[in-house]
Amino acid sequence: MYMMDLPLYGTKNASAGLPSHKKDRILPLQRLLLQKECSCRELAKAYLSAAEKSPLNAYVLLTAEKALETADRVDQRIAKGETLASLEGIPMALKDNLSTEGIPTTCCSKMLKEYIPVYDATAWKLLKEQNALLLGKANMDEFAMGSTCETSCFGSTLNPYGKDRVPGGSSGGSAAAVASGLAAYSLGTDTGGSIRQPASFCGLVGIKPTYGAVSRYGLIAHASSFDQIGPMAASAMDAAIVLDSIAKPDPMDPTCTGAPSSAVKALGTSLKGIRIGILREGFQGSRQEIRDAVLKTAKVLERMGAHTEECSVPLLTEGLQIYYVLACAEASSNLGRYDGIRYGYTPAPKEEEGWRERILRARSEGFGREVKRRILLGTFVLSAGYYDAFYRKAQALRRSLTQQLKSALESFDCLLLPTTSTAAFPLGMLGSDAVENFEADFCTVAANCAGLPALSFPCGITLEGLPIGAQLIGKAFGEPLLLNLAWQYEEASSPVPMPPVFAEKTAGGVSLGKLGL
Amino acid sequence: MENWACEYEMVAGLETHAELSTATKIFCGCSTAFGGAPNTHCCPVCMGMPGSLPKLNQKVVEFAVLAGLATHCRINLYSRMDRKNYCYPDLPKAYQITQFEHPICENGWIRLQNGRKIRIRRIHIEEDAGKLLHEGESIRIDYNRCGVPLIEIVTEPDIRSPEEAREYVEELQKILRYLGVSDGRMQEGSLRCDVNLSVRRQGETDFGERTEIKNMNSLSNMVKAMEYETRRQISLLEKDTPILRETLRYNVEKGKTESMRGKEGADDYRYFPEPDLPPVILTEKDIASIRQALPELPEEKYQRYTEKYHIPPSDTRLLIKYRSVAEYFEKAAHGLQNVKTAANWILGPIFARIPTEAEKERFAPAVSPIQLRELLQLLESGKIPLQPAKQILEKMLDTGESCGRFITKEQLSPLSEDVLREACQDAIRQLPQAAEDYKNGKTKALKALLGMVMRSTKGRAPAKDAEKYLMQYLE
Amino acid sequence: MLIPEEWSRLLSLANLSLSEEEKLSLRADLEAMVAFAEKLGDFSYPETEKDTSTQSSSELRPDILAPSLKQEVVLQNAPEKDEAFFLTRGKF
Structure with missing residues (x-):
């Protein structure tokens, strides 16, 4: 898919070269490269230098050498006048649970601190083949377990909108990097809300695709029937461009069928006749500000021709229990392999210590507290005597919840609810209370349970200046419709302001920060 | 059997694992070939590297269905993979992908010679683990075998003697080899049997407490282990000592079963459906097309050879023991009237040259089935009499050449009537005593005269015609 | 709620x-x-054990x-390794 194929977006400002109220970054950056206003190398250096200086701790590893090699390759192709691929030369970050051959992939856990994969995740490979400019690996909650990015073994990431606030989790680093201008877009992963919640806390567009749209091959598994990889970007257009590149069928993943149609091609479609269900149970527990912002969003979409009406999915309120039982069960099994024999952390051997004792020590020292909690819960719900009451029951309820969502989606094209019931909370607030930690995922887990696509887009800002996210849940493979709704919303509303710490970067004399790039 | 057999009954069920003869592993494209350098048939999938995902090999499903069809199982249109979670250094993912709740085949049987059916409860597919090599205090691990596809065949506790167990395994091996689905060799580890054994008083319907015997590497050791364990359990019962449900291994040197230490209590495997794999869905059409690929099975051949060709049961069993022998026989006998001769010659002179079981299984005699058939046709048409034909066969087996090489033109061309009559008259003249005896009623004396005719015509005389003329002249 | 034996068994299973x-x-x-x-126990649910997914054929x-x-x-x-093998220690 080439740049020229993409539809021009509506504002006249764009063609006049003036900053658009749209927050697109991919097309403008490629334009800069093609118009030779800066070289790809200069671009790479500007981003890398900003990332090095940033106090946000969004990156756990910067891959400067490889980035410059890629940048040089792109510059050569530009010099030869070759057509660029849609994401070619665009600076980006990868969440550190996506396998990158030859580059450490740690899941921000002591257990994998030294682990270097010998193969690439398919989603990354698809971007690598386009000469995507990988700047580094982004911080995350350990093994993607958490909603604040505080369980990382590399320390927390800070929210660009409030330095004492969390960026959300588990894709906290991916969100902070994009929101603060340290990457044009990033790939995150979402098991119970880990793309959408940080996107919401950081004023980004984040989409969890339909289960099976994007290959999971190479994604270090948390919960196999819930995990999906998805883009986190500053605008709906950017998210759509990235999604189109990664939502391809993959023979290495039997659960992946790819996306049947292009998201980018759907942008700009009229909203006339689109039916949006306002999901009543999703608003439970939401702060007033959040509730108001999301309902206002509904009104904006109505003015553009959509029809909104309240709807109900009663089992939504049990989503958390269903999710935690099943996700922890799968996670406890997926994390069994970390025993320090073939890869990963193992402590120095003790005298007369057999393999079993050594494995116990490796896992106990290598895993953090949240990970251990979830492994224990998962082991418990699968164990003899409890399997029926917990796991089997949760499976059945998952089917029921899915059925309810799909029924609702027979009367509506998508469902609207908040992404989170609050805006970004302070660091250290979600303390050690396990159950309280779970509740942060209230609005997001249902889409993972049902395998349906769900998107978060910024729809307002709190009095404290923190972004608010609205969430759309769609029918299976309905990503194009969701992204179009977000794009149309962007057309009709003023954007959420940039965070004060948005990185100043200069490349080839162009002040990228000022352009919002 | 033994003196206890009157009072007690042994009850056993077998769980057999067979390695499938696919080219690649069950969930990835690595080779299943035996004997590669350690850790050279490995990839992210079979190594369980973080982020890897399994993908089921189509041939594994086909082979499992073939095994199920050949043992009269119901093939389940819906079956599913499950995770069996436990920690061991030879298991990279800390779980084995197997089928627990919904196996692919169920409710079949294998019939023994004594007519009894051993019911098969289920056949399911699963992956093999790696190999541990113990060297002093260290363990070295080779993951080449990890991910090799297995089928597990579980019987009901229908077996009533160690000999029945042996026969069951031999029948199963035969079937698996006929299908080309597995080599089924215990010594090489491509067939592994675990036995669940208990005893009870004759006439009892409840089952006694059972023990599990694992890791027997040959059929004869399995039989010995079962015999020992049966005696052990009986002697415990006689002393009113309860039998512990435990896992045992058979110690070959000591000739006894002993507890496998370190298997602490039953592991809780926490089975749950494998989320990375879709269910295995088959249609009736899929099964029908796999059924087309079924070769004629040993029991079908047994029927056909004994009933249609009237080959004695013991000979039939020898012919059908290996598919290669059966197919050789069928090719050689094709179109012949006297199929029995083909059978006899294979089991006699040809088998004599192929003494070992391994060679019989490969079955590649110096003479091809077509060459054999050629000779048999000449025998049948009367062109060559029996003894010379047998001699020619030996020469063919010596050299691998066709019979044409060893038959002279003269031998092939039919004897003229005149020459035959003359030979008969000569024989009567040369053996006057025999001629006299015959005229006096000793019909057996004809044989001596016939023999003389054969010798003088170098075996070319057709026996019936010679007899006719001799009798004429002796009137 | 969990008795001590269950708890230590759980730890052992979870390694x-x-x-x-x-x-x-x-x-x-x-x-x-x-x-x-x-x-979860507060809810009744339909007893459909089989995975009624929309997949009509498996990906093989x-x-x-x-x-x-x-x-x-x-x-x-x-x-820990030597030239060709992964290494670990035997049981004691």
């Missing part, structure tokens, strides 16, 4: 060994999580060889 202090706090965590999950791969990794690549991340 985790914990310090006394960790045991105390994680045990409390687990019990809270279990109480939370027990809310053909039995064709694909290249394996080189031995040194397989062993690359192993903390």
Whole structure:
């Protein structure tokens, strides 16, 4: 898919070269490269230098050498006048649970601190083949377990909108990097809300695709029937461009069928006749500000021709229990392999210590507290005597919840609810209370349970200046419709302001920060 | 059997694992070939590297269905993979992908010679683990075998003697080899049997407490282990000592079963459906097309050879023991009237040259089935009499050449009537005593005269015609 | 809620060994999580055990060889190894 194929977006400002109220970054950056206003190398250096200086701790590893090699390759192709691929030369970050051959992939856990994969995740490979400019690996909650990015073994990431606030989790680093201008877009992963919640806390567009749209091959598994990889970007257009590149069928993943149609091609479609269900149970527990912002969003979409009406999915309120039982069960099994024999952390051997004792020590020292909690819960719900009451029951309820969502989606094209019931909370607030930690995922887990696509887009800002996210849940493979709704919303509303710490970067004399790039 | 057999009954069920003869592993494209350098048939999938995902090999499903069809199982249109979670250094993912709740085949049987059916409860597919090599205090691990596809065949506790167990395994091996689905060799580890054994008083319907015997590497050791364990359990019962449900291994040197230490209590495997794999869905059409690929099975051949060709049961069993022998026989006998001769010659002179079981299984005699058939046709048409034909066969087996090489033109061309009559008259003249005896009623004396005719015509005389003329002249 | 034997069995199944202090706090965590999950019991649900997914056929791969990794690549991340094998210690 080439740049020229993409539809021009509506504002006249764009063609006049003036900053658009749209927050697109991919097309403008490629334009800069093609118009030779800066070289790809200069671009790479500007981003890398900003990332090095940033106090946000969004990156756990910067891959400067490889980035410059890629940048040089792109510059050569530009010099030869070759057509660029849609994401070619665009600076980006990868969440550190996506396998990158030859580059450490740690899941921000002591257990994998030294682990270097010998193969690439398919989603990354698809971007690598386009000469995507990988700047580094982004911080995350350990093994993607958490909603604040505080369980990382590399320390927390800070929210660009409030330095004492969390960026959300588990894709906290991916969100902070994009929101603060340290990457044009990033790939995150979402098991119970880990793309959408940080996107919401950081004023980004984040989409969890339909289960099976994007290959999971190479994604270090948390919960196999819930995990999906998805883009986190500053605008709906950017998210759509990235999604189109990664939502391809993959023979290495039997659960992946790819996306049947292009998201980018759907942008700009009229909203006339689109039916949006306002999901009543999703608003439970939401702060007033959040509730108001999301309902206002509904009104904006109505003015553009959509029809909104309240709807109900009663089992939504049990989503958390269903999710935690099943996700922890799968996670406890997926994390069994970390025993320090073939890869990963193992402590120095003790005298007369057999393999079993050594494995116990490796896992106990290598895993953090949240990970251990979830492994224990998962082991418990699968164990003899409890399997029926917990796991089997949760499976059945998952089917029921899915059925309810799909029924609702027979009367509506998508469902609207908040992404989170609050805006970004302070660091250290979600303390050690396990159950309280779970509740942060209230609005997001249902889409993972049902395998349906769900998107978060910024729809307002709190009095404290923190972004608010609205969430759309769609029918299976309905990503194009969701992204179009977000794009149309962007057309009709003023954007959420940039965070004060948005990185100043200069490349080839162009002040990228000022352009919002 | 033994003196206890009157009072007690042994009850056993077998769980057999067979390695499938696919080219690649069950969930990835690595080779299943035996004997590669350690850790050279490995990839992210079979190594369980973080982020890897399994993908089921189509041939594994086909082979499992073939095994199920050949043992009269119901093939389940819906079956599913499950995770069996436990920690061991030879298991990279800390779980084995197997089928627990919904196996692919169920409710079949294998019939023994004594007519009894051993019911098969289920056949399911699963992956093999790696190999541990113990060297002093260290363990070295080779993951080449990890991910090799297995089928597990579980019987009901229908077996009533160690000999029945042996026969069951031999029948199963035969079937698996006929299908080309597995080599089924215990010594090489491509067939592994675990036995669940208990005893009870004759006439009892409840089952006694059972023990599990694992890791027997040959059929004869399995039989010995079962015999020992049966005696052990009986002697415990006689002393009113309860039998512990435990896992045992058979110690070959000591000739006894002993507890496998370190298997602490039953592991809780926490089975749950494998989320990375879709269910295995088959249609009736899929099964029908796999059924087309079924070769004629040993029991079908047994029927056909004994009933249609009237080959004695013991000979039939020898012919059908290996598919290669059966197919050789069928090719050689094709179109012949006297199929029995083909059978006899294979089991006699040809088998004599192929003494070992391994060679019989490969079955590649110096003479091809077509060459054999050629000779048999000449025998049948009367062109060559029996003894010379047998001699020619030996020469063919010596050299691998066709019979044409060893038959002279003269031998092939039919004897003229005149020459035959003359030979008969000569024989009567040369053996006057025999001629006299015959005229006096000793019909057996004809044989001596016939023999003389054969010798003088170098075996070319057709026996019936010679007899006719001799009798004429002796009137 | 969980008796001590069940608790230590759980740790053994999960392959985790914990310090006394960790045991105390994680045990409390687990019990809270279990109480939370027990809310599932309030619901009745349809008894459909079989996976009624929309997939009509399974995704199977053909039995064709694909290249394996080189031995040194397989062993690359192993903390303990000799030339060709992964190493661990025997049971004591």
